[in-house]
Every structure is written in structure tokens, then in C-alpha cells.
Amino acid sequence: MNVISTKSKEDKVNTITEMCKLFQVSARTLRFYESKELLFPIRKGQHRLFTKSDRGRMKLIMQGKRFGFSLEEIRQLLNLYNFGDHRTRQIKQTYQLGLKRLCSMEQQRKELGIAIKDLKTQLQLCKDLLVKRGADSKDL
Amino acid sequence: MNVISTKSKEDKVNTITEMCKLFQVSARTLRFYESKELLFPIRKGQHRLFTKSDRGRMKLIMQGKRFGFSLEEIRQLLNLYNFGDHRTRQIKQTYQLGLKRLCSMEQQRKELGIAIKDLKTQLQLCKDLLVKRGADSKDL
């Protein structure tokens, strides 16, 4: 109906169930994240509507969780992606935190690489033993 | 006193407080891990003594935790590093699990690389804004 459909993708908002399907989480989880100030859905009356900003934040939240960060640790960093509407002083703090987080993530990446290598070695040893014990190679 | 000191480093056992200092965890944590069958300290009377095997396991536990794995997930994989004393059938299972875990760790490493890159970009944007707002560059 709108002749001027202004960037439908950018402006699109999602209901809570749509968000659930998008990110494979429960409604409770989304409400919980809002209560912890990780998401800021707008309201249409009483109902929540999730914006592009929320979708971006959710992606980061899911990522952070996979890497073993707590929700609180994630929340602190999220401000880095919405810094437009904050005071200079707070942006500076978030920036500093971002630098630290970057360091620890690079460290984690290194360690992960080593752990992967170790695991490979261990798997080979394990495989050798199984073969020696007469296991059928095709089973592995 | 022992003329033949048989590899003191390998055979060395640690009291619980020594282990606490070694790995920067509480005694409760070590006992908890034992109750969950992640560690198997030997006993001298009532007291626990942690062996080289326990030290190795602890290292893997700490690593696993940093990567965001649960204690149960870690426990299952730990058997991979002590497979000598298990039945072939169980070793096969652990081996299969190890392969899967390896996959997800490599996946995680990839994602971590991307996340690091994104974070760097975002930090740069943030820095630009701060400079534009007249922040002293040396503060950053």
C-alpha cells in the first residue's frame, strides 16, 4: 500500500514469537534479556516489537554465550554497538572495556588452537589403540 | 635419602591446598569435581592426594571451562585422555564424541575469528567518534 516503502528490511519489526523462531530461543528468554537490559523492544500498547537493533544485539548475545561469556559481560560490551546515544564519558569506558575484551578473545583463540591440536593428537592415539585392539577401521 | 629417586616430578602428589594454589581454585571446587567424577585423587587415610593424572585433568577442565563447556561435557571428553583402563566399546564411544567435539571447537574458532574482526571494526568506529567529539587521542 505504501508507495514509498522505506527500506522494509531495516525498519522491520518482529513479534516475540517471530524472534523466538529467528533465534531458536523461548519467549521467556527474550523477556528475561529485556529485564536484564540486553534488549530494548519498543511497545505497541502492551506488546513487544523487536527492531533491527534488537536483532543485532541478539546475534551478539548468542555469539557471546557460545564463547562462554556471562550475560552481564555481554551487556557491558553491547553498548559498544549502540554508542550513538551515550555520553562521551561512558563511551570511553565501554571503549576501554572493548579493548580488554578483544585481548582476552584473542588469547582464547590462541588457546583454542592449542586445545584443538592436543585433541587431534589424543584422538590419533585413541584411534591407534582401537586399531591395535582389532577394531574394524571402517567403524571409525 | 632415596638414591634411586624415580622421576620425582611424575610421581609427585599434591595435598588439596597445594592443588588450590596451583590452579587458583577453592578446596570446595576440587572436592566438587571429585564428586562429579572429573578428578580421582588417591587417599592417604582420609586425606586426598592429587596425582599427575589429576593435574592433567585439571588443566583440561580449566581449559574446557574457558571455552564455555559444561562440567558434564568436559567429563565425557576426559576419558579420552585416560583410555588405557576402559573397555573397547566405551573407548569407541568416547572417540566418536571426541570427533564431534573437535568439529564444534573448530567451528567455534572460526566464529571467534569473525567476532574478533567485528569487534575491531566496532572499536575503530567508536574511537573515530571519540576523536570527532574532541577527545584527547592519548587518552585512548
Next chain:
DNA sequence: GTTAAACTTAACGTAAACGTCAGAACATTT
């Protein structure tokens, strides 16, 4: 216009991973 579907708040429950005592046993120092 009412019934059903989707959504809401509020409150209690739960699993994981420990923290924090209490009370007793054992070991060591003095």
C-alpha cells in the same frame, strides 16, 4: 459478539557450579 490465538505480568521452580558454615578427625608443633 464471542471464541480462540497470541501476548502480558507475576510468581514460584530448577539445574549447574560452586560458597559457606558446622562439627569432628587427624597431624604437627611446642
Next chain:
DNA sequence: AAATGTTCTGACGTTTACGTTAAGTTTAAC
């Protein structure tokens, strides 16, 4: 032998991150 230090086994408490009803409200369908 008495005091001190270390360790032990419960057992209850706590935080994080949600799950799970319950009971009411709003929106969409018929």
C-alpha cells in the same frame, strides 16, 4: 599433652539463566 593447623564430611545457601504454570489482557477470526 595441649594448642594449632589441615583436612574431612555433611548440609544448607547463592548466583546465573532460564523453565513452568497461573491468571489476566488484547488482537484476530469467525
